[in-house]
Amino acid sequence: MYKFILSLRYMYKRRISYLAFLAVALCVFIVVIVMTVLRGLVTDFKQKNHNFIGDCVIGTESLVGFPYYEEFINILENQNFVEAVSPVIKNYGLLSPRYSDLNQGVELLGIDPVKHSRTTAFKESLFYHRDNVSNAFVPPYEPNLPGCVPGIDLVLERDERGNYRQFERPFELGLSISVFPLTPKGALAKAGLGLVNTKTFYYSDNSHSGLARVDNSTVYLPFNQAQLLCGMQSPIERASWIHVKFTPDTKLEDSCVKVRSLWLEYKQTLSNKPGAELLAGVDVRSWREHRRSYIAAMEKEQVMMTLMFILVGLTTVFIVFVVFYMIISHKSKDIGVLRSIGVSKTNVIHLFSFFAFVMGLSASLVGAFFGWLFLSKINEIESWLFEHFDFQLWDRTIYAIEDIPNNVEIRTLTVIIMSAIIACLVGALLPSWKGSKLNPIDALQVSRL
Amino acid sequence: MLKLFLTLRYLRKRKIVLLSVVAVALSVALLIVVSSLFAGFIEVFERSAVEAIGDVVVFPPARFTNYPHFIHRLEQTNAVDSATPVLSARGLVHLDNGNVRPVDIWGIDPVSRSRVARFKESLISQESSLFESSTYETAVNALVGIAVLSEPDEKTDEYDMDAVRKMIGSTIILTTGTVSRQQSTDDQTSPKITRKTLQLVIQNVVFTGVYDLDKRFVYVPIEQLQKLLYPEQESPVTDQLQIKLSENADEATALAQIRGVWEDFAQTRLGWDQSLIHQTTIITAKELQKNFVVELYKQMGLLMLIFGVVSLGVVVLIFCIFYMIVDTRQKDIAIIKSCGTSNVSVLSVFVGLGCFVGVLGSVVGVVFAYIITRNINTIEKWISSLLGLKLWKSSVYMFSKIPNQIDWSLALQIILFAVLAAALGALLPAIVAAKTKPVNILRYE
Numbered sequence: 001m002y003k004f005i006l007s008l009r010y011m012y013k014r015r016i017s018y019l020a021f022l023a024v025a026l027c028v029f030i031v032v033i034v035m036t037v038l039r040g041l042v043t044d045f046k047q048k049n050h051n052f053i054g055d056c057v058i059g060t061e062s063l064v065g066f067p068y069y070e071e072f073i074n075i076l077e078n079q080n081f082v083e084a085v086s087p088v089i090k091n092y093g094l095l096s097p098r099y100s101d102l103n104q105g106v107e108l109l110g111i112d113p114v115k116h117s118r119t120t121a122f123k124e125s126l127f128y129h130r131d132n133v134s135n136a137f138v139p140p141y142e143p144n145l146p147g148c149v150p151g152i153d154l155v156l157e158r159d160e161r162g163n164y165r166q167f168e169r170p171f172e173l174g175l176s177i178s179v180f181p182l183t184p185k186g187a188l189a190k191a192g193l194g195l196v197n198t199k200t201f202y203y204s205d206n207s208h209s210g211l212a213r214v215d216n217s218t219v220y221l222p223f224n225q226a227q228l229l230c231g232m233q234s235p236i237e238r239a240s241w242i243h244v245k246f247t248p249d250t251k252l253e254d255s256c257v258k259v260r261s262l263w264l265e266y267k268q269t270l271s272n273k274p275g276a277e278l279l280a281g282v283d284v285r286s287w288r289e290h291r292r293s294y295i296a297a298m299e300k301e302q303v304m305m306t307l308m309f310i311l312v313g314l315t316t317v318f319i320v321f322v323v324f325y326m327i328i329s330h331k332s333k334d335i336g337v338l339r340s341i342g343v344s345k346t347n348v349i350h351l352f353s354f355f356a357f358v359m360g361l362s363a364s365l366v367g368a369f370f371g372w373l374f375l376s377k378i379n380e381i382e383s384w385l386f387e388h389f390d391f392q393l394w395d396r397t398i399y400a401i402e403d404i405p406n407n408v409e410i411r412t413l414t415v416i417i418m419s420a421i422i423a424c425l426v427g428a429l430l431p432s433w434k435g436s437k438l439n440p441i442d443a444l445q446v447s448r449l
Numbered sequence: 450m451l452k453l454f455l456t457l458r459y460l461r462k463r464k465i466v467l468l469s470v471v472a473v474a475l476s477v478a479l480l481i482v483v484s485s486l487f488a489g490f491i492e493v494f495e496r497s498a499v500e501a502i503g504d505v506v507v508f509p510p511a512r513f514t515n516y517p518h519f520i521h522r523l524e525q526t527n528a529v530d531s532a533t534p535v536l537s538a539r540g541l542v543h544l545d546n547g548n549v550r551p552v553d554i555w556g557i558d559p560v561s562r563s564r565v566a567r568f569k570e571s572l573i574s575q576e577s578s579l580f581e582s583s584t585y586e587t588a589v590n591a592l593v594g595i596a597v598l599s600e601p602d603e604k605t606d607e608y609d610m611d612a613v614r615k616m617i618g619s620t621i622i623l624t625t626g627t628v629s630r631q632q633s634t635d636d637q638t639s640p641k642i643t644r645k646t647l648q649l650v651i652q653n654v655v656f657t658g659v660y661d662l663d664k665r666f667v668y669v670p671i672e673q674l675q676k677l678l679y680p681e682q683e684s685p686v687t688d689q690l691q692i693k694l695s696e697n698a699d700e701a702t703a704l705a706q707i708r709g710v711w712e713d714f715a716q717t718r719l720g721w722d723q724s725l726i727h728q729t730t731i732i733t734a735k736e737l738q739k740n741f742v743v744e745l746y747k748q749m750g751l752l753m754l755i756f757g758v759v760s761l762g763v764v765v766l767i768f769c770i771f772y773m774i775v776d777t778r779q780k781d782i783a784i785i786k787s788c789g790t791s792n793v794s795v796l797s798v799f800v801g802l803g804c805f806v807g808v809l810g811s812v813v814g815v816v817f818a819y820i821i822t823r824n825i826n827t828i829e830k831w832i833s834s835l836l837g838l839k840l841w842k843s844s845v846y847m848f849s850k851i852p853n854q855i856d857w858s859l860a861l862q863i864i865l866f867a868v869l870a871a872a873l874g875a876l877l878p879a880i881v882a883a884k885t886k887p888v889n890i891l892r893y894e
């Protein structure tokens with residue numbers, strides 16, 4: 001009990017401890033804000049990637065694709081851990097709007113909109129056909145024309161607040177798409193015949209995945225037409241990827257292992273079939289593995305930022321150390337009295353460690369509270385700053401970031417508070433140890449009083 | 450003399466002062482490293498644009514002919530050193546089995562381009578001359594960006610140069626398209642997209658170190674691209690002009706001169722009307738990057754602000770340490786005051802000590818920051834080999850090397866800030882010391 005009373009008393013009476021309190025609170029305040037924003041950006045980016053891919057993919061980076069995908073889809077659909085499966089054609093194409101001489105290299109994704117929406121968040125990325133995804137490739141101005149869904153940045157411009165001006169219905173726009181059709185061996189399928197396949201598709205909807213690289217360079221086409229355009233319909237039908245969504249109660253990694261073993265089993269049964277050599281490059285990956293190169297960069301930046309804060313946070317440890325050193329130097333008589341009535345050295349260390357703990361906990365709670373308060377208003381503050389001073393944290397015409405993430409995560413908060421407490425304990429350790437070694441005879445001798 | 454003596458004595462005898470030196474050094478080092486990396490990145494970003502496209506670019510609203518005459522007239526002005534045409538298009542290249550990439554195609558004149566941009570130096574084989582005549586009758590020689598042909602290794606971020614060199618001499622297929630006007634039924638012209646394909650022989654590989662450029666571009670002779678895209682055009686055609694300014698040319702004057710020459714040329718030689726002429730963008734390479742550079746500076750400022758605020762802890766730390774020194778050295782202070790030292794002199798002892806801590810901490814911090822920044826690429830390599838984790842990738846951060854130059858002007862500002870912060874931290878304890886009454890401290894009882 002005396003430890004508790006003395007801790008509170010020292011904190012209240014020794015004004016110098018306010019400084020350590022302030023330093024810890026300020027540090028926690030800044031770290032909570034920066035880490036919440038940074039973590040929010042990373043989590044949001046990961047979630048968008050997950051939404052774009054689904055849970056797992058089976059396929060190959062080669063644009064030739066791989067055959068016998070339909071049978072494997074049937075196998076997957078019969079598994080109780082699989083919720084939905086969607087085959088995808090991937091290729092690169094040259095896109096030209098019909099009434100301009102602009103050409104643009106784009107990534108083409110051939111999909112079945114219904115299956116793909118069950119597997120990924122394709123449906124949610126659409127603007128006009130969210131409630132009727134089966135018509136995603138039906139241009140409302142001419143339903144008989146073949147439709148396409150370009151990434152939103154290919155057809156609309158983002159304003160300074162990061163919003164797009166969507167029209168009531170898709171405007172009439174023909175997009176001529178050219179592709180190199182490839183044989184199963186990867187050679188040009190139309191050698192000597194103009195070499196490319198060209199077909200005009202009509203703008204039927206736009207897709208906003210929130211991933212800049214996807215939204216400014218991807219065009220979705222109907223699966224069959226993409227397959228035809230890319231020469232993947234003959235002599236053997238091929239697909240580039242199979243996207244899979246698992247049932248909610250399954251673990252991602254376990255399910256990926258199951259899919260991998262199913263694939264290996266299936267691949268063995270095809271070894272003597274024509275085109276079986278294309279199956280060699282087919283890989284099974286979780287969405288995290290598939291998008292690792294993109295996600296890792298952001299995660300690394302988060303780690304680097306954490307390391308930098310640890311470095312800067314060392315100053316706070318020094319402050320705590322100095323403050324405790326001062327307090328203990330001034331309280332040598334208290335320690336002498338405590339020791340003389342039988343309090344052990346360990347208990348003296350406990351007393352000051354408890355003081356450090358109380359200080360770390362209270363300061364970090366205050367810092368975290370103000371951090372949370374600031375974060376809860378951060379988007380309003382940014383809007384106000386933009387309105388009055390034309391200042392934005394991120395220029396939304398350049399970065400595909402919507403609101404500033406401000407959702408304080410309990411785990412992050414706990415880690416920050418724990419770190420602050422540990423920093424206080426570390427800072428107080430040496431002075432406490434020095435205090436515990438104080439000899440009561442020396443501390444209480446009359447000449448020193 | 451007494452002040453210096455006491456300052457040095459406290460620094461030597463009171464070991465705790467060293468803690469504040471360490472804290473200042475840490476903060477200064479961190480701020481200098483972060484600001485130098487950011488400033489270096491921005492500088493390399495701006496420089497790479499100038500090296501890729503020259504100092505000034507002329508973007509007319511439409512393609513134009515007779516550009517050699519325009520270049521000749523530009524080069525007669527004292528503001529322009531040289532100029533080069535670019536005919537651009539977009540397309541797809543089929544590299545080998547199952548390997549297709551979207552690319553930007555630039556039709557260039559290699560000789561004038563080498564004068565305007567840093568082009569020749571970025572070719573990986575320096576032996577062959579630019580665009581030698583092709584050994585294949587129907588094929589055209591091309592220079593291809595290294596990242597079009599190969600991706601850097603996941604772990605080392607380096608290209609397999611042997612494999613890339615082996616691709617020199619191989620044939621690739623390029624497809625691109627043009628829009629031609631066709632007479633439609635209702636007496637109006639409607640555009641028709643015509644796809645064109647071209648066989649290219651990789652004559653050399655371009656490695657600028659800027660991933661975006663290396664990933665996107667295929668260069669072919671401008672005449673060949675014109676022949677492919679606009680066979681009906683007899684006189685040379687281009688859609689942009691890139692200009693290198695003379696050594697001491699003033700940018701604003703040069704832009705005005707270029708605009709004057711352009712307006713005259715467009716009016717007299719091309720017969721363009723005023724509205725078309727005024728739609729022409731004449732802009733410096735740096736101005737082209739301005740939006741992004743401003744954004745980078747903003748982020749750097751924010752990061753510095755965040756670390757700066759956290760580093761304010763140093764002020765608190767110095768305050769605490771100095772307060773402790775003043776508290777425990779009251780007798781010293783009382784004695785020197787009783788010998789006739791003024792309040793200001795006592796104040797200056799402690800503020801001077803604070804400044805000294807700031808200077809010493811800054812010097813240590815600068816040395817530390819210099820070592821880290823200059824060796825940042827080696828450090829990054831160590832971390833990569835230790836953790837198997839590549840921190841810096843050209844595909845993410847554009848450049849293959851981390852900028853490793855100290856920004857001395859920013860470093861100087863940080864040092865000044867650190868010294869001021871240290872003096873500020875020492876100020877209050879110094880005032881307390883100055884106000885010490887020797888009578889109270891030195892009385893016998």
